[in-house]
Amino acid sequence: MTKMKQCETWIWILLMTIEFTACQDFDIFVFSEQWPPATCIKGRQEKKTCKMPLVYNYWTIHGLWPCSSSGDNPKYCPGPSFNFSQISNLTEELISYWPDIYDKRSIQGLWNHEWTCHGTCAQTIPATKNERRYFKKNLELIKKFNITSILSNHNVSPSEGNPYSPTIILDILKKDLGHAPLLICIEDEVRF
Ligand SMILES: *[C@@H]1O[C@H](CO)[C@@H](O)[C@H](O)[C@H]1NC(C)=O
Numbered sequence: 001m002t003k004m005k006q007c008e009t010w011i012w013i014l015l016m017t018i019e020f021t022a023c024q025d026f027d028i029f030v031f032s033e034q035w036p037p038a039t040c041i042k043g044r045q046e047k048k049t050c051k052m053p054l055v056y057n058y059w060t061i062h063g064l065w066p067c068s069s070s071g072d073n074p075k076y077c078p079g080p081s082f083n084f085s086q087i088s089n090l091t092e093e094l095i096s097y098w099p100d101i102y103d104k105r106s107i108q109g110l111w112n113h114e115w116t117c118h119g120t121c122a123q124t125i126p127a128t129k130n131e132r133r134y135f136k137k138n139l140e141l142i143k144k145f146n147i148t149s150i151l152s153n154h155n156v157s158p159s160e161g162n163p164y165s166p167t168i169i170l171d172i173l174k175k176d177l178g179h180a181p182l183l184i185c186i187e188d189e190v191r192f
């Protein structure tokens with residue numbers, strides 16, 4: 001019997017450093033991607049259920065978070081409330097790449113949360129200066145840092161019956177991205 005580990009990767013990337021010089025509140029962005037089966041396991045531990053069957057067999061966006069290297073990360077900044085009309089013509093892409101995989105939340109629940117908690121704090125720089133740009137930037141980043149394709153280019157296609165060790169995944173990402181991402185693993189309590 002092996003215990004299976006599902007991984008979700010949180011990638012730390014330094015972006016647009018020049019623009020940050022004017023900004024006191026944050027100096028890096030954390031772009032976080034998740035492996036949906038792992039997110040479901042995490043959810044189960046928090047008594048959340050996933051939409052089933054889980055159709056996402058690829059890495060999806062969790063969020064883009066302004067962070068401060070001092071550790072004091074800005075959250076819930078003043079700014080316009082989430083307005084779905086601003087991003088309605090991105091819906092198709094957002095559903096594919098930034099789905100809320102938990103059940104019983106409106107389709108816009110995750111987007112609303114990510115904007116309100118993190119996006120509002122990113123408005124001080126041009127690339128993410130409003131809701132629409134913030135969501136577009138996320139879609140750009142998931143294409144640029146496509147973990148699904150990076151891994152499959154190295155013949156790594158994890159699935160329930162076919163786990164890989166976090167070390168293998170981390171090594172591939174490190175080589176490909178030129179930086180070591182932070183990889184957080186969720187341990188499944190279910191034994192196979
Ligand atoms: C939401 O955005 C739409 C489209 O830009 C705009 O017409 C509407 O006034 C906005 N709603 C609010 C509450 O700001």
Ligand SMILES: *[C@@H]1O[C@H](CO)[C@@H](O)[C@H](O)[C@H]1NC(C)=O
Binds near residue numbers: 085086087089132
């Ligand atoms: C989508 O909507 C925005 C305004 O909310 C507009 O600027 C943009 O041109 C639209 N894009 C398409 C492809 O219709």
Ligand SMILES: *[C@@H]1O[C@H](CO)[C@@H](O)[C@H](O)[C@H]1NC(C)=O
Binds near residue numbers: 142143146149
């Ligand atoms: C990532 O790559 C996979 C496989 O190469 C592709 O199917 C998928 O559409 C890509 N995702 C994005 C966000 O471009």
